[in-house]
Amino acid sequence: MARVYGPIYKLQLGTKLCIVVSSPELVKQVVRDHDTTFSNRNPTIADWRKLRKVFVGQMLSKINLDDGYALRKEEVHKSISHIYHDKIGTQTDVGEFAFSTVINATLRMLWGATLQGTNFGEDYRKLVAEIVYLFAKPNISDYFPVLARFDIQGIERQAKKVQSAIDKILSRAIEEQMKMLASAKNGGVQQKHERKDFLQFLLENNNNHEDGSTSFTDIVVGGTDTTATIGEWVLTELMQHPEEMIRVQEELTQIVGLNNLVEEFHFPKLHHLDAVIKETFCLHPPVPLLVPRRSSQPTIIGGYYIPKGSTIFLNAWAIQRVPSVWDDPLEFRPQRFLNPSNSFDYQGNKFQFLPFGYGRRICAGIPLAERMLFYVLASFLHSFDWKLPNDKKLDVSDKFGIVTKKNTPLIAVPTPRLSNLELYA
Numbered sequence: 001m002a003r004v005y006g007p008i009y010k011l012q013l014g015t016k017l018c019i020v021v022s023s024p025e026l027v028k029q030v031v032r033d034h035d036t037t038f039s040n041r042n043p044t045i046a047d048w049r050k051l052r053k054v055f056v057g058q059m060l061s062k063i064n065l066d067d068g069y070a071l072r073k074e075e076v077h078k079s080i081s082h083i084y085h086d087k088i089g090t091q092t093d094v095g096e097f098a099f100s101t102v103i104n105a106t107l108r109m110l111w112g113a114t115l116q117g118t119n120f121g122e123d124y125r126k127l128v129a130e131i132v133y134l135f136a137k138p139n140i141s142d143y144f145p146v147l148a149r150f151d152i153q154g155i156e157r158q159a160k161k162v163q164s165a166i167d168k169i170l171s172r173a174i175e176e177q178m179k180m181l182a183s184a185k186n187g188g189v190q191q192k193h194e195r196k197d198f199l200q201f202l203l204e205n206n207n208n209h210e211d212g213s214t215s216f217t218d219i220v221v222g223g224t225d226t227t228a229t230i231g232e233w234v235l236t237e238l239m240q241h242p243e244e245m246i247r248v249q250e251e252l253t254q255i256v257g258l259n260n261l262v263e264e265f266h267f268p269k270l271h272h273l274d275a276v277i278k279e280t281f282c283l284h285p286p287v288p289l290l291v292p293r294r295s296s297q298p299t300i301i302g303g304y305y306i307p308k309g310s311t312i313f314l315n316a317w318a319i320q321r322v323p324s325v326w327d328d329p330l331e332f333r334p335q336r337f338l339n340p341s342n343s344f345d346y347q348g349n350k351f352q353f354l355p356f357g358y359g360r361r362i363c364a365g366i367p368l369a370e371r372m373l374f375y376v377l378a379s380f381l382h383s384f385d386w387k388l389p390n391d392k393k394l395d396v397s398d399k400f401g402i403v404t405k406k407n408t409p410l411i412a413v414p415t416p417r418l419s420n421l422e423l424y425a
């Protein structure tokens with residue numbers, strides 16, 4: 001639509017005015033020049049400033065992330081061992097493994113518990129996929145608020161049911177952790193207090209969706225799902241481009257060595273893997289329209305009047321494939337991210353590459369997402385060779401939605417790659 005209607009256009013959906021912005025110049029106006037005006041969400045997140053402060057300043061501070069390395073390591077090693085003992089030579093759902101590794105490591109770091117032992121695995125992933133799907137589904141109630149109480153499509157009812165199932169599992173995990181913290185003898189007092197405050201906050205905000213607001217927990221859960229989704233896309237692109245797979249694995253052999261497992265201190269030297277991940281973010285941004293914002297006052301963007309209360313979508317998907325900005329945007333060419341004069345980061349240093357958004361509502365989970373993604377991918381690619389099953393063709397089609405997922409799961413067959421088999425123990 002951006003090609004037909006230009007870099008800014010409006011969609012009148014019932015009574016709701018939606019504005020879609022699809023050029024780096026105009027995105028800059030929204031998220032930098034008018035960041036305060038567009039810093040509200042639609043739907044809202046209750047008490048977001050306070051939550052964000054605790055989340056970014058404490059839970060995801062560098063010290064806390066460094067402290068959580070042992071937990072991340074344990075979860076990644078568990079998955080490697082599981083693949084080695086149960087999946088070698090068999091058809092394996094790679095996304096499923098990436099998801100359970102990422103979510104268990106994230107939940108353990110954030111609120112101390114994994115969801116193992118709660119019939120989690122597949123069921124939980126299905127619940128998360130369902131909620132992401134329901135959030136993305138066009139809902140007549142959003143466009144005609146007067147009809148909202150009838151919930152004509154039943155989306156509200158379904159979403160509440162799924163949310164409540166997710167909330168129950170997470171609340172139980174949080175409560176368990178609070179009990180453990182209360183009785184724990186070790187751990188710094190300051191850190192224990194911060195963790196307790198944060199968990200208390202999550203518990204209080206977790207179950208209240210009555211006002212139609214999204215909770216931070218929803219977004220954290222969504223965040224882990226997006227991390228696993230992009231991981232699956234990276235592996236898919238590498239399987240489609242065997243020459244890039246060879247480059248990434250050769251780099252791993254050289255930096256890590258086949259008699260070692262990947263460690264976080266290897267990351268800064270894995271330049272080719274970094275470029276492959278960025279190129280995949282470019283082609284398959286997991287949150288293609290970012291998370292919608294709402295204008296808090298009338299503003300002019302690109303010469304157009306934007307009324308107060310409009311919903312703004314920032315179209316990262318379109319921006320990341322504009323031919324005037326990117327050479328051969330539809331081709332998988334990680335080398336473009338290896339050019340030192342063209343350095344891109346995830347903080348939105350250039351407005352043509354925005355997979356995590358920008359400004360005061362930029363993704364709060366970037367440091368964790370980046371570390372987890374790197375760790376899971378580097379470990380899976382270093383520890384195993386992955387081949388498509390003989391009878392399968394690689395499907396690279398996607399389902400466009402609030403999160404861009406693969407249409408069909410990536411099924412691949414792993415074989416061991418390390419020279420020291422004891423590392424798989």
Ligand code: HEM
Pocket residue numbers: 041045048052106216219220222223224226227230286287290291292355356357358359360361362363364365366368369
């Ligand atoms: C590949 C992984 C991820 C992607 C692509 C992603 C992308 C995004 C995007 C596009 C936004 C909206 C930014 C904006 O409006 O400018 C966002 C918000 C957010 N993300 Fe992420 N995210 C990821 C992982 C995570 C993780 C792992 C967490 C937490 C554990 C997380 C927590 C959040 C939170 C809390 C917000 C809301 C921030 C706010 O509204 O102030 N995200 N994310």
